[in-house]
Amino acid sequence: DAGVIQSPRHEVTEMGQEVTLRCKPISGHDYLFWYRQTMMRGLELLIYFNNNVPIDDSGMPEDRFSAKMPNASFSNLKIQPSEPRDSAVYFCASSLAGGRNEQFFGPGTRLTVL
């Protein structure tokens, strides 16, 4: 298995632009998670899905952020409009259901908003 795939690996955009981050989870995994990592706040859970259904989006910072999972093989996280404070590394992770199963992380997308 190729693991969790994220694209792009790096994104540089200007303030006000729409940003779309993409994730392909490991085939067969039931859960998908979106995290944001910054030096100041560490690793923050933004939203997660179970069987393509959003379970908890309480970590999404503002209405500018949205995430969808149209099928079991794909999810995207959109920021519209983007702001400089959105600059961070965004990780996608997936896992199987069942207590001891760990999350498998993608390589992350480093987002820079100028």
Next chain:
Amino acid sequence: AQTVTQSQPEMSVQEAETVTLSCTYDTSESNYYLFWYKQPPSRQMILVIRQEAYKQQNATENRFSVNFQKAAKSFSLKISDSQLGDTAMYFCAFMSSGGYQKVTFGIGTKLQVIP
């Protein structure tokens, strides 16, 4: 809500020596899972070791072992025979047994292995 505390922002260790990273957590649950993840400079998060709270025996994975003290809510990671490749951020993480696989991460400890 569960919290995970890592009180050591940075640590260093000489190559081949042993180092222990600390982690405490707060929960009212009796059954849960604990993890240590490693994030090297490549930024890829990798699972190092896991511990089920119902197991009294401390988990071990090669050079990595944990000291799990359930009553004290403590979960430290010991790295033996440290290698340069161990240089990374280490995150302690908590997962409830009944909580949709949701994980709470600590802020991380930056470990530098010195040659």
